[in-house]
Amino acid sequence: MKMSGLFHRKAFLIDLESDDKRGALRELVEAARTAYGLSRLPVGDVVDAIVAREKLGSTGLGGGVAIPHVKCSAVKSVVGAFGRSARGVDFGAVDGEPVYLLFLILASPARPEEEFMEARRCVALAVRRPNFCKFARSAKTGKEIEELFDEVDEVKAP
Amino acid sequence: MPTVERQVTLLNNLGLHVRPAARLAAIAMQFRSDVRIGRDGEAGANAKSGLDLLTLSALYGTVLTVRATGEDAEAAVEAVVREVQAKFGEE
Numbered sequence: 293m294k295m296s297g298l299f300h301r302k303a304f305l306i307d308l309e310s311d312d313k314r315g316a317l318r319e320l321v322e323a324a325r326t327a328y329g330l331s332r333l334p335v336g337d338v339v340d341a342i343v344a345r346e347k348l349g350s351t352g353l354g355g356g357v358a359i360p361h362v363k364c365s366a367v368k369s370v371v372g373a374f375g376r377s378a379r380g381v382d383f384g385a386v387d388g389e390p391v392y393l394l395f396l397i398l399a400s401p402a403r404p405e406e407e408f409m410e411a412r413r414c415v416a417l418a419v420r421r422p423n424f425c426k427f428a429r430s431a432k433t434g435k436e437i438e439e440l441f442d443e444v445d446e447v448k449a450p
Numbered sequence: 451m452p453t454v455e456r457q458v459t460l461l462n463n464l465g466l467h468v469r470p471a472a473r474l475a476a477i478a479m480q481f482r483s484d485v486r487i488g489r490d491g492e493a494g495a496n497a498k499s500g501l502d503l504l505t506l507s508a509l510y511g512t513v514l515t516v517r518a519t520g521e522d523a524e525a526a527v528e529a530v531v532r533e534v535q536a537k538f539g540e541e
Binding site for chain 1 (some may be wrong): 464465467468469470471472473475476479499500501502504505507509538539540
């Protein structure tokens, strides 16, 4: 699974407007809806579903990264939207720090669970690469981040 | 410094996905010991990093080796094992 396959160019928000969790999630879900042509995706409901599950446990895993995700029947496979916040979003992360890089994953409930897990693992592997977060946070354009994702894809996962 | 090691099997349906990884990291962070969680004889991921844990890609039935080194190693391993056995509060 590749980062560039999961995250369509059009689903990159390199400057999220919202400082709050719900707002940031809404921006990401809307971006996914537009990027993947998911006209039937009910943005409000999907955001509510993600927020509800975040209450069970934050997907802010630490290090300024969050991987919010939910199953969504409007989606046919598994897709992602990337968001970057300059100021940081309070995500209730495990280390108490704000989140600057958000990777939203939406997956069809009809697809195998392993695919959903693999998508999240793909993100985790990318983010753990040396300097990934540094470059993603300091990139000036969406293109630079796209290139970063492409670069990550070129290295085979262990 | 003591090293404590125990094995525990993942019994929740979805395995070690994002939220369990975050919960384990939050628990491991409370201890001063170095805590590692590995599978299949591998060295193991840093348990204080949710991202590291997520890359284990451990599904239902995977046997995890929890290893801690430090003054509170015993307590650290105990806490992690208990969380896994409790299925991370999911079921």
